[in-house]
Amino acid sequence: MVEKAAYVTADDLCQRLRAASLRPTRQRLVLAELLFARGHRHITAEALHGEATRAGIGVSLATVYNTLHQFTAAGILRQVAVDATRTYFDTNVDAHQHFYVEDTGMLIDIPGDSIAVSGLPHPPRGTRIDRVDVVVRISKA
Amino acid sequence: MVEKAAYVTADDLCQRLRAASLRPTRQRLVLAELLFARGHRHITAEALHGEATRAGIGVSLATVYNTLHQFTAAGILRQVAVDATRTYFDTNVDAHQHFYVEDTGMLIDIPGDSIAVSGLPHPPRGTRIDRVDVVVRISKA
DNA sequence: ATCTTCTTTAGAATTGTTCTAAACTGTTGA
DNA sequence: TCAACAGTTTAGAACAATTCTAAAGAAGAT
Structure with missing residues (x-):
């Protein structure tokens, strides 16, 4: 997996993480890849966790939440509140x-x-x- | 309790409930009073439940939720989504x-x-x- | 290698909300 | 007036989404 990242290379992602003083760990890179490699998306934590899991990559739900919040704090992700029952994260900031x-x-x-x-x-x-x-x-x- | 309802009388409230085909029960009247008797408000279910309880009136949390949703369906209340962690109800529709x-x-x-x-x-x-x-x-x- | 610090994680805990089934109340009509 | 039905309330269980905990696991610097 992880090939065909049309516009965003693994290096790009590493850079972005370092810029936010986040170590480029396997998990963060995988999630970043899912989030940013192919255009903008709106996604929930559970859904992203599902994608990672389905892709055969072990990432715990807690890590997904951690990562989404760290990315949000770093300004590369944004939270959208539209519905009380779910929180969406938007890759378009x-x-x-x-x-x-x-x-x-x-x-x-x-x-x-x-x-x-x-x-x-x-x-x-x-x-x-x-x-x-x-x-x-x-x-x- | 329930006196000093400057602009909204108990009768008014009954009318509004009947108009929404909701029986004017003790609980609904109390909640309606808290919600509508004194100008507009933004409030959460938990907060409203707290007010009712503090006022010495027994209303279960489930009833508060039921009532808020019924009022919303009836169009005399509106839900506002601003924050994933809490749901506000707005008496200004x-x-x-x-x-x-x-x-x-x-x-x-x-x-x-x-x-x-x-x-x-x-x-x-x-x-x-x-x-x-x-x-x-x-x-x- | 070693040490320190940052990360991840499973699972428990929390929070806000909904559901359930039984008890209760308002309304209607005889 | 009161039976009878439909609508309501409620305690507590159940749920869903999210956060916390503390212990084990990686990264980066030396």
């Missing part, structure tokens, strides 16, 4: 928004440059805006 | 958005008429937009 298909629980990207939010009031005194999240909830017509 | 204070977990309303989202792409074929949620994440400056 650029400004963009989402459609959320309520029937299936699927997320679809909305490019950041197509959407604009205007008329935001000032945030309360002593706070600053970290991010503006837009979730467009859709369902079968 | 009109179009509006939220600031989410990440440090404290508190929600602050943004009036619906101040904010506007433009540039939304068409939703995928066969789906329709249910709602557009905007969450402005803020934290201590």
Whole structure:
């Protein structure tokens, strides 16, 4: 496995990990590969664990959670809150928004440059805006 | 308890329940009172259960959950997803958005008429937009 | 090699929420 | 008024997702 990583090489991944002062361990590399090697994705911890396991790679669920959080802290992953029951991690950390298909629980990207939010009031005194999240909830017509 | 319900009388609440074909039971009236008698609020199931209990009124946690969901289905309450760890219920069901204070977990309303989202792409074929949620994440400056 | 520090992991623990089945209450109609 | 049914409540078990624990296992520096 791990060949055909079109845009992201194993070296790239190592670099990214080191940049975040995370040792490039077997587990982290495997997970990074699954996450970043082939375009952007929205995935849950359980699902990623499933993929790794199915790929015949032993990674514990705890490690998947650890890794996802470390990647998030490092800014190479982002958490998306749309539904109380599951937490999605998004490999696209650029400004963009989402459609959320309520029937299936699927997320679809909305490019950041197509959407604009205007008329935001000032945030309360002593706070600053970290991010503006837009979730467009859709369902079968 | 239950006096001083400035804007919402017990009768009002009964009406609202009946309108949703929910029997006006003691428990539902108590919870409705806590939720609606004094302006809008954002609250979690656990917190509401705590309030009821502290007020000396016996309501089980299961009933609180049941009631919150029934009220949501009836359209007199709305669920807000901002954080994977807790589910907030909002007594304001009109179009509006939220600031989410990440440090404290508190929600602050943004009036619906101040904010506007433009540039939304068409939703995928066969789906329709249910709602557009905007969450402005803020934290201590 | 050795040591130190960082990682991983199995499994237990926690948290928030839902389910279950039995007891209870509101409503309706005789 | 009261029986009878359908709708409600509840304690506690069950669940799902996530976090914690502490012990064993790798990485990196010397």
